[in-house]
Amino acid sequence: MTDRERSCEARIAEELKNTNAYLVSTYQEIDQANQAEDYEKQEELEESVTPYGVSVVRTVRLVLSGGGPSSWLDVELEHETNEPAQVTYHFADWFDHAEMSVTQEEAPGLWRMAEQYAEIAA
Numbered sequence: 001m002t003d004r005e006r007s008c009e010a011r012i013a014e015e016l017k018n019t020n021a022y023l024v025s026t027y028q029e030i031d032q033a034n035q036a037e038d039y040e041k042q043e044e045l046e047e048s049v050t051p052y053g054v055s056v057v058r059t060v061r062l063v064l065s066g067g068g069p070s071s072w073l074d075v076e077l078e079h080e081t082n083e084p085a086q087v088t089y090h091f092a093d094w095f096d097h098a099e100m101s102v103t104q105e106e107a108p109g110l111w112r113m114a115e116q117y118a119e120i121a122a
Helices: 006-037 040-049 108-121
Strands: 056-067 070-077 084-093 096-102
Touching: 006 040, 056 108, 070 108, 084 108
Parallel strands: none
Antiparallel strands: 056 070, 070 084, 084 096
């Protein structure tokens, strides 16, 4: 089975570990280049860790229940209108967690709550 045939859930821990190791190593090199006053190398290295994209996301968290189990909504807001752009339902129980993005058609009650509290957060 190739890596691409495995699910992202099965691959994420290794991907995170590899990405973090790369960043730690590159930032060490950046610091060394800076200390050596090799600003050309420093700039080159900084470019290599520039993210593909950067965005600011406003999120409202609505905690529905606490303890075990617990549940909450993360409501991502549209930048211009502060209306819900995405609603993600989270469910957690002792050392386990799952999340699911839901559409307004799938979960109209959750979206109505998200809309109500998005207005308050604005």
